[in-house]
Amino acid sequence: MNIALRSGAVVSAAALSLLLAACTPSNESGATSSSAGNPSTGDAVVELAGTLNGAGASSQESAMEAWRATFQSENGNVTINYDPVGSGGGRTQFLDGATAFAGTDSLMDEEEYALAVDRCDGDAGAVHLPTYISPIAVIFNLPGIDSVNMSADVIAQIFDGKITSWNDPAIADLNPELDLPSTAITMVHRADESGTTSNFTDYLAKASTMWPYEKSGNWPNSLGESGPGTSAVVQIVQDTEGAIGYADASRAGSLGTVALGVGDEFVPFSAGAAAAVVDASPLAEGANGANDLAYKLDRTTTASGAYPLVLVSYHIVCQQYDDANERALVTSFLKYVASQEGQQAAASAAGSSPISADLSAKITAILDEIAAG
């Protein structure tokens, strides 16, 4: 009797654990590697289910909203969370194993690549996938003028306080057809650390010889006006005649924008022009193999019609996920993100520039490889 009772208890405990195991992938966070499902049943996952957690750059937040909404409505049992904590925080959370993927505006450094090898299953570490390209517009407020041509040198001198009025010969020479006023230039930049500033100063440092500072997420000089966040910068430029600033192109609204000097021509920002510069750029040194699409943006490109002032935001994913459910979730979600529909959804929600068909195909191939396990 004692034995019978015990065996009964064992059976019910086994049944309970089976039940729990069966429940785990469907409503618990199946994406966390701790809940590694049975390898034999794992490959049989047909319908996507579970929770996928990501964190990182706030630049792709509105695009991510659109991606999440569409993907979740197409896959009813999937929940995707994205915490816009910032690029640095996103990479840290990913490397700590708290999230399945990270969003970031800046590339991992050597140390982080090494940490990624420990964090990810297998030895292949993690790779960058550029899925969000957003042109940065140089915006200005001059009544009646929609577009001004400027070379990188002129922009650098304006933002370093060397050119202080709109009818300065340096600007006038590039715009013979415009009647520029003598209004004083009020330079406006971001007051907080941001990826936009980082990409803007990177552009100035590389494309101009007149910019004495290096790339940095914090504005390097103490000149001009500043505001916290994109909205504040746009607001100040709107309120101040003669103001010039930089902001995500989708927020330029009715303000005038600068056409950048590229080679012998002047290129206003456009979706195609922004995607073109990424295709024209080489991969960064120290990238993690052929699957790591970490670009070293070519700010000095002379490719016709390319707009080199862009922000590229990446998703960082492991090259190997042992948990089949997590693997399926990560790869199918990011495949959607990199697809034409996903890119169009981001373009209409966030004003980003869809990545080129070539790049989209490359990313899909890499994700297929990861999905194959």
Added chain:
Amino acid sequence: MTTTHDRAVGPDEASALTARKESSADKVFAGLSGTAATAILVTLAAVATFLLIEAWPAVTDSAGTLAARVEWISPERGESLIEIIGFLVFGTVLISTIALLIATPLSVGIALFISHYAPRKLAAGLGYLIDLLAAIPSVVYGLWGAIVLIPALQPFYQFLADTLGWIPLFAPGEDGTVSGTGRVALSAGIVLAIMVLPIITAVSREVFLQTPRLHEEAALAMGATRWEMIRIAVFPFGRSGVIGATMLGLGRALGETMAVYMILSPGLSYTLNVLQSGQHNTIASFIALQFPEANSSGVSALIAMGLALFIITLLVNMLARWVVSRRAEFSGAN
């Protein structure tokens, strides 16, 4: 016999009952208020401990690892952590001082009007309105300041610089102009002044209303005008209260984050020039600006700044207490 017995015991029992009742209620209440008082101390100690522990890595950093990990700390540009804290303490104190210089005379005037000049009905309505000012969230003040007030003030700033530019405070830039947007320390000070006005007014009004009627009547009986009565009877009595009120206002101004964050074009310098943008910032606003993108070292450095603000606020409050207690003896209040 029975009745005497009853009589002898009855009151005893009753008094014992009440005594027991009182003592249990007493105990509960003493316990509750004791807990509340302790909770404040524990919270304060917890905050101080948190600040110390979290700030420790940044404060004790000597190898320069902080500068390598945090982009906005660069000793070679004269912006090491301690130097930045210095700039920020200066900015915080400067902007709070501007706010107090504007708010204190205004508040005392409003409080006097309410307590001694206005008809009773008007006084009640006005007091209510002032209290209402305190209920407006600071982010709304920030928005209003950034979008409405500052553009309106900018021409006035240019006028100030043109006419009073010889005062270092109002000196224009090299090209003879002030900030084109008005996002300067003076704007932040003005908006902060409006924000601290209600608390200074409310406390001052209460203090002025406490002036002994006899003092006032004695002054009037000696032939003093209303203004003279206020000068010789109300002010001496209320001085310590007004100082206390000002210090309360200073406490709020020192820690105010959102309004400064939205109004000021921040920068780091020791200049007194309050009409130039990109020169000043406050500790609280700096923390709010840098926190979102900060890594662990950055957070530690920001918390070290929080610790500095905590200490300043403590010092201000201790100073206020000391001033009030010193003044109390001479105020004539007894």
